Amino acid sequence: MVEWLRIVPADEKADAALMMRIAQWCDRFTPLVALDAPHGLLLDISGVGHLFGGEAAMLTEVLQKISTQGLTVRGAIAGTSLAARALARHAPRSIVPVGGDAAAVAPLTIAVFEDEKIARALLRAGLKTVGQVAGRERSELSERLGRDFVTRLDVLLGAEEKPLSPLRPLPDLMAEQRFAEPVVARGVIDMTLQGLAQSLRGILEREGRGARLLEALFFRADGDVRHIPVRTGAPLRDPAVMLRLLNEKLDALADPLDPGFGFDLIRLEATLAEETKPVTTSFDADENARWQVEFLIDRLAARFGEHRVQRFVAQDTHIPEAQSVAVPAQAREFLGHWRNKRNAAANDPPRRPLRLFETPEAITASLSTPPDGPPKFFRWRQCRHDVAHAEGPERIAMQWWRGSVGESRSDLKDSKPARDYFRVETTEGQRFWLYRDGPDIPGGARWYLHGIFA
Template identity: 40%
Template sequence: MRRRFCRPPRLDLPSLFPEGSGEALPAVHKVASLGTPRRVLALLFPRLPVERLRHPGPLAIWAAQGSRRIVLSLSPEAEAAGLEPGQALADAQAILPDIILVPEDPAADVALLDRLALWALRFTPLVGVVGANGLLLDITGVEHLFGGEAALREAVLDRLARMGLSAVAAVAGHAGTALALVRTGWNGLVPTGEEEAAVAPLPLAALNLEPTLMGVLHGLGLRDIGSVAAQPRPGLVRRFGPALARALDEALGRAARPITPIRPPPDMAAAHDFADPVVTREGIEAALDALLVDLCRALREAGRGARRMLLRAHRVDGDVQEIAIGTGLASRDPKHITRLFHEKLERLEPDCGFERIVLEAPRTDPLTGVQEGLGTTGRTERREELAQLLDRLAQRVPVWRLAPRASHWPERAMARVSAFGTVEVPDGWAPRPRPVRLLRRPPILQVMAQVPDGPPFRLRLGRIWHRVLRAEEAERIEPEWWRDTPDRLPRDYYQVELDSGARLWVCRAGPMGPDARWVLHGHLP
């Protein structure tokens, strides 16, 4: 088992997630400098819909395009029999009568690609999805952890092959260049600075243009990227629009193509690789303990504490499982974080075993001014103990507190806020006797009241009439003109005590009369 720690950078810097090689690796990896040339690995899955089904023998995925049914994806056995993507489904059946036909399922294909993107986080924390069957991995600064770019590329392809997936992989200095290469089936590495020479001979299909635009360019005798790039740029933009110029610049490495990550890189992370897959709860807990020691030490050195932590377990078969915990206050206490993870570890399903476990701190906050080991004041200690108790409760049930809001209406006067947030009291706000809990759907009451605008002396609760022993004067609440509609009626609230001993908070909307509406808004203590 090899243990490593890394502190990945923000989106504009390369990220470092090591993958195991046979060599001993240092415990801490430093971020590549800003001057490091950017390197991107593009992956394209040409048979993703077919390989998702894992069905042996000739298989075809088809889709309806208008009144036609077209073959979208084919298994290697079907292609060996002479079938081609884009072929009419009837022709495919005539050539290979025994072929198995399955309609397309775009949602399932997207879900598989998303799982592959999550799986690719084992190589770098900056992974993006491109189109319906492509991935972009920013591998800047991590290639040396795998023995170089070529070894990293081979490791990715080898693991995908073991998962039953075929892929085309290319490494270049620009995302657009790597994508253009894999779209034409090109495998390999392009040295930095040689992007234009590598892309110029490629056909226009590498640019992923609209079929109509490609037909026009072919009609003009322009059949490769180099010939199109050699044309005067103003004429291209004027005739074909800026999209063609942008696609050319991205492919040639003259313009950067941004990578939209599936999730922002974490502030800090630590990882374990296992020579033998871990299948027991004890092994997972031991790995978590070791990762927490490394991560909390790095947080302490940086003067920060984690507000959220994510445990990601990579299974041998390519499945990726995640569990997350959150803390109300920034924390770097391994014992406390271990307790938060303890019950959630039951959700992990090792099955054939985990070969890699990663612990990330996606969100951290400054945590300074606490000198650990020298003791804390009683007030600070009680605050930390309360925060840890609320953290443990929050893993099971929602935890929140009430805060006053600037409103006279009872249902607007309080709001749920974080249990750890600072509560600000609005100017002029003063607490009044209110029920502990307002009824969400106040039941309508039948009331006998003194006139005009007097308190009730009898009311019907359920099927029983009750006599009112005591009632306080009405509390008038007017509509909030800046928020309510003009037709909203004022309310009169009464605190009443019944002969049964119950104390109620009843409300009358509008003036006294046959149209007055009485409701029960809550029970008083």
Template identity: 40%
Template sequence: MTGVSASRRHLSIWLPRLATDRIERAAPSSPSATPAELPPLAVTGRQGNALRLIALNRAAAALGLVPGLGLADARAMYPELATADEDPAADRALLEAVADDMERWTPLVALDPPDGLLLDISGCAHLFGGEAAMAGAIRRRLRAAGLEARLALAATVGCAHALARHGREVTAAAGREEALLRPLPVAALRLERDQVIRLAEAGLETVADLLDRPRAPLAARHGASLLLRLDQALGRIDEPISPRLPVPDHMTERRLAEPISLEAHVLDAIGQLGDSLGRGLEAAGRGATRIEASLFRVDGVLRRICVGSSRPLRQGAEMRRLFADRLIAASDEWEAGFGFDLIRLAAVETALLRPLQPGLDGTAAVAADIAFAGLVDHLAARLGPGRIRRLGGRDTHVPEGAMVLPALGTAAAPTLSPPDQDSAVPVRPYRLLDRPEPVEALAEVPDGPPRRFRWRGAWHLVTRSEGPERIAPEWWRALGGDMPPTRDYFRVETEAGLRLWLFRAGLYGRETERPDWHLHGFFL
């Protein structure tokens, strides 16, 4: 059993009226109206064969209405009650948007659906004046966005979740979890509804009732998941959150005293952040190959812009140039609104950055490599990385599968070295047919090279030949199916001067009694 570190701090944010807040945010109303002054509103949904209340705003709750009440009963009591159909997708989208905005406080943000968020603020609360000041700032920001929220801080995810929904909005010091959880209902432990009902039938209604009972009978009657949730909330078992996005190892950010909205100003900030990011990458011996800029707008909207590089980067000027190209190509992503007050730059993907060896002409060769990489990056930023491709090798001896054209930014296997030979003729032709074309061939012996062959209706006399180069089938790709035949490749030159690549499919006497011949490529 692993305990929780006392330095771990989790903030639980509960949005109890997420559905009604979403509707009220979109509806025109008086700017000075408080939540209590808004008209009663209920969100309805079908449960079984009846329409029931799913969510209520503060005014509707003040009337005595409760979730689960039938819509007909609610209308009988309050005919003027305004209603709206539930929309889980819209609620989820709003929750995602709020999570984006919460990344201005910490990159470790996780969804706690259907109406909550979890933030790991370990080690970062002091940047905002302490935990209480940080929680107060988040609460004010959510209130300004028209969202009612309850917040609680604790050393464990389970305790913070329970306090936000069923207890007091507190900043719980490490070690006080049990004292704060004891008076709360067992539903605060994130149990299944059936478990809560069974516990109530057994007379176990609060967390204190569980703590005062022996563990073994509880697990035997109500399942091991009950003790798991209890231990997680008390910090006996660690429960890390699962962030929505992976947290990069190299990241830097700048908070601006005044929002900026001009593209040039944003690019200048990205260039300066790029130099700061590069210093951290240099210390690690790496460079950035994929860089993401997160632009936080004053109104809570987050814009993410990602660029890729064909070579590892450390210079802010080079990163700025890539983002400038990206913004020109994707002007629809640029919407500054009232301006950005926080810009974060992260190296999402990195690679080892080895120094380039200058050639005999000094730095000319290095400069040429850098210039070519810059051209590739410029085209990828303007046209999109999926449109820029490069040849890459694949670990296979089958000729038609040995080369691939992966998009920029995807890993390609190293090109395989061709087998040694005495002839000056290349082992593999420079041009392959899309599919090998069948030919009729005559040979002096069944397993020998061809002497004559007919291709596309014309006969060709072979004057020189070299081979065979035998390529066996990849047996692991043929599991459960027919094994493809072995190929014997010959490099031939015809009387007319054509230099071709032919193969015989099937070993004579072992795989077939009459091998088939095919033309596969041309030598230049």
């Protein structure tokens, strides 16, 4: 008996979450990181080894950095993902030179196939190592063990394989700065961002594109990664503007950027980019004005949040609260559906109020005369209002067919009855928009105040 031994049931969800966090952390080595569930990670390091002083140094750094976080880790570098995977498990720390995959995996036992049935079949044929299996005719293997096995075997031996499916789409428009010593000072971080914005501008210019979604990534030395996304209304390339938007966002963070023991990598990427016209600064007055207003909207959105800066889009519906929809002002693609003029005869008063309550407010109304007419007076927010003028009813049927599936017809009818709207003016000159929810409500009609006219 070992008294201090604690037995805890395996928590697969927590394991998966941890793997995901480690995978995100590995973003600092290469943007191409894929999960190899349940407990493997695949990093495509093609062309990045030299940034870390060669593949050997890189492997050491990766393993060391992960193990200092209290994790047990094994790793290997090879030409294909399967070869690397097999070597990491059965011959850790191997680094296979280009083209050496077949030789490197040859001495491994057939356990690398991780399949009981296949292992048994191979043993029966007297094959104990990968090398022995590789020596057999492909057609023979395919017949006995299936096509898939042959494909996997070939990949293991170094044949072409399909690319990794990375966790995040690969940003091809990015600039990054690594630090030997983690940085903490805001001044250094600002300068770094400035440099990165400059580099990103160069990349964007070469591609003839501009960023619609910028992301700044701050990799902390202790493994945390902070994403700061900034959306823009128009394709953006100007480093000064990028910095201004980023700073607005950083200053407005509810949960400020915490360097902890410092950042060891800062990256700026254009996650979404669009084609731009080659000239961004224009001397056309209208164009310039529009651009400046868009930049203002971007700044406000970075500071207050995209959902707080809104424009309105006209909708083709008769439901009053749905006739115009507030959309983030940066979403320019929705604009331009408004009529220029209101649809009314000369001298007509407004038919729709300037103010609408999102939730219509219940009021108590006197009995109406005639029965389906407007009330003589009503009480709203503890004040009595006497009706001097009224126009209505204007019947507006709710879209009962929009109800959720599963509700019975009678429920639907109860939840969204037609509304009878009245435009009223009180003796004091206040103009309100009232409605009664349908004529056929048992137990009397309920009245609501929905809006206030100017």
